[in-house]
Amino acid sequence: MTEVIAVFDIGKTNKKILLFDSNFKVVKQHEEKFPVITDDDGFECDDIDLITSWISKSLEEIVAGDEFDLKGVNFSTYGASLMFLDENGHRLTPVYNYLKEVSASIAEDLFAKYGGKNEFCRKTASPALGLLLNSGIQTLWLKQEKPDVYNKAKSVLHFPQYLSYTLSNEIVSEPTSIGCHTFMWDFDQMKYHQWIADNKIALPEPINNDVVFLADVAGKEVKVGTGIHDSSAxxxxxxxxxxxxxxxxxxxxxxxxxxxxxxxxxxxxxxxxxxxxxxxxxxxxxxxxxxxxxxxxxxxxxxxxxxxxxxxxxxxxxxxxxxxxxxxxxxxxxxxxxxxxxxxxxxxxxxxxxxxxxxxxxxxxxxxxxxxxxxxxxxxxxxxxxxxxxxxxxxxxxxxxxxxxxxxxxxxxxxxxxxxxxIDNSSALGAAMVISDTLSEADVAKLDLGIQE
CATH class of the missing domain: 3.30.420.40 (ATPase, nucleotide binding domain)
Incomplete structure (x- = not known):
């Protein structure tokens, strides 16, 4: 059987699963388009239950088959979406659409408390986008608009880490999701911005993307990556x-x-x-x-x-x-x-x-x-x-x-x-490469960057 890493590449429109061998070649690929649903405010969003169910079924099929030896799983997804978990690790919210508009006053209050808009945006290296695209705003929006839900939240995960969590049960953060126009990361200090601690937001300390966790996937022990933001991937x-x-x-x-x-x-x-x-x-x-x-x-x-x-x-x-x-x-x-x-x-x-x-x-x-x-x-x-x-x-x-x-x-x-x-599927390839050590024969030197001079 061929040793493979499975990567779920979750975009806004297309959701793919790709299997990479030790030469980083795609040996199998399947694409799905899922119907969207609406969140609790009636705004369009991804159907997270449908996505996680598809992930589980896809992995079960690979493990049950006799063609591939599944060694690792990782996730490459769009960023700027958060998931809130209660004390039992259960999901409290839909996966809110990052294009959802929120009151400008939330960001304005943040700017006013932390050095003004220009300095705050410079320090966090984040343009003020006026939407949930600045994912840190989602925590303050939930606190303001849905306090009953927010008060139950004990953990906050970015979308790639939530998908990883559904397999590994590990609550983690990683650099690529928190470092991309989130308002969360202080690039001067290279740590979470002070407002995160001041608001007692339960973000885990980031670990590097090459960390993997052993998990039981359809009865087989498999190494699961942290997930990675597709732009960085x-x-x-x-x-x-x-x-x-x-x-x-x-x-x-x-x-x-x-x-x-x-x-x-x-x-x-x-x-x-x-x-x-x-x-x-x-x-x-x-x-x-x-x-x-x-x-x-x-x-x-x-x-x-x-x-x-x-x-x-x-x-x-x-x-x-x-x-x-x-x-x-x-x-x-x-x-x-x-x-x-x-x-x-x-x-x-x-x-x-x-x-x-x-x-x-x-x-x-x-x-x-x-x-x-x-x-x-x-x-x-x-x-x-x-x-x-x-x-x-x-x-x-x-x-x-x-x-x-x-x-x-x-x-x-x-x-x-x-x-x-x-490079075809470069984000998925990047997600496979950061956990390439899960494959016994993986060799980065074999990677083809598809160069034409």
Whole structure:
């Protein structure tokens, strides 16, 4: 039988189980979509009972079969959702949706007591998001809105740790969940922020993600991981297998640039420019910046297609024409056509840009990519410290397939290797890798980062 680690990769839309062998190859994968339910306020949320029942049944099937020898289980999930347990370890609440809006006064009171909004957000490396996305707010919201429930709570777990708890019965915290826009972690002191103790919130001290617990899973002794926040999990394969220090440029609807080698404290200015910090599985800071690049691209690509009367996906066939790029750079210099006053002028650009200045679709789209890449470079540079030791830019996601984007990045970062890296299921892979010691033959050196130069 093949030794495997099972990872449950729980996203908002899709829930997957993946089995990884000792070479970190996926040997089996299954995906489910579960209907959502509503919480006690009528707001949409995940059906936690359905999810945990599916997890149990899936593990029972693996153990009962004769194909795989289950050695470890871990969880990679979205963050920003908390679970409250009573003195008997029973769940008190639904898994509240992190998009749920709560009264702004809760956060404002917190800011007022602890140094003002700018300093509090800087210290916790958390933009004020106005929702339960700042998961620490959920504790204060529950205390204010549902005191009867809150007063019964003896333990508070982030979502990945709750799923782990359903198997291990261990109440733990870990760096990746508490370090990501939660308002809970003081990055200056590298410990829980003072307001947690002042409010007597029952958060366990964080342990590193490579800790495992022996648990009985369907009658078999299996090692269970702590669970890990999916954003941090996607960084793990690079932390384990990259030959040199790097920045990961993860592109999609959001372009998120992650630098695990930037120890500089977050500044108020960086926070205003959409930067934040989170933690690696070893409790080290990751400076991160983000840009709504995929969304900007999608809206403008549709507008260009209509104007030039071409199919909506015509951008997929536009090649990197070096002469055209050079001509456009000579003509416009650093002036952006599509974003006349930076990324904040996206809506303004949609109204004022005169597309008739371009001879054809290829020219208009190439200039769009020049302008978008310039915004992205500014965003990447926010994650680069003064004494930069990174040697590689890994580019993953949708824009890794855009030749104009990749060539412009190479020109802008001549001292770094710009490498396209396509890793399927990177969050699930990271969750498997942090507990890879559960497999007797696991070898990080065998990991394929999917590199294309």
């Amino acid at each position: 996607s960084l793990v394969p690079y932390l384990k297998a990259s030959p040199a220090k790097f920045i990961l440029v993860s592109t999609g609807t959001w372009c998120i640039n992650m630098n695990p080698y930037n120890e500089e404290p977050l500044t108020a200015s960086e926070l205003e420019q959409d930067c934040l910090c989170f933690l690696t599985p070893n409790k080290e800071q990751v400076k991160s910046s983000r840009l709504f690049m995929g969304h900007f691209h999608e809206v403008w690509a549709e507008k260009l297609a209509k104007h030039f009367d071409v199919p909506g996906d015509s951008f997929k066939t536009v090649k990197n024409d070096e002469k055209l790029v050079a001509d456009l750079l000579n003509k416009y210099g650093d002036t952006s056509v599509y974003f006349p006053n930076g990324k904040e002028s996206f809506d303004e650009g949609l109204k004022v840009v005169d597309l008739s200045v371009f001879a054809n679709y290829e020219e208009a789209y190439t200039k769009l990519m020049i302008d978008l890449t310039a915004l992205c470079i500014t965003s990447i540079n926010l994650a680069v410290p003064e004494n930069d030791e990174t040697e590689i830019l890994y580019v993953s996601g949708g824009f890794a397939r855009n030749p104009i984007f990749i060539e412009l990045l190479k020109k802008s970062f001549p001292a770094k290797k710009v490498l396209i890296s396509e």
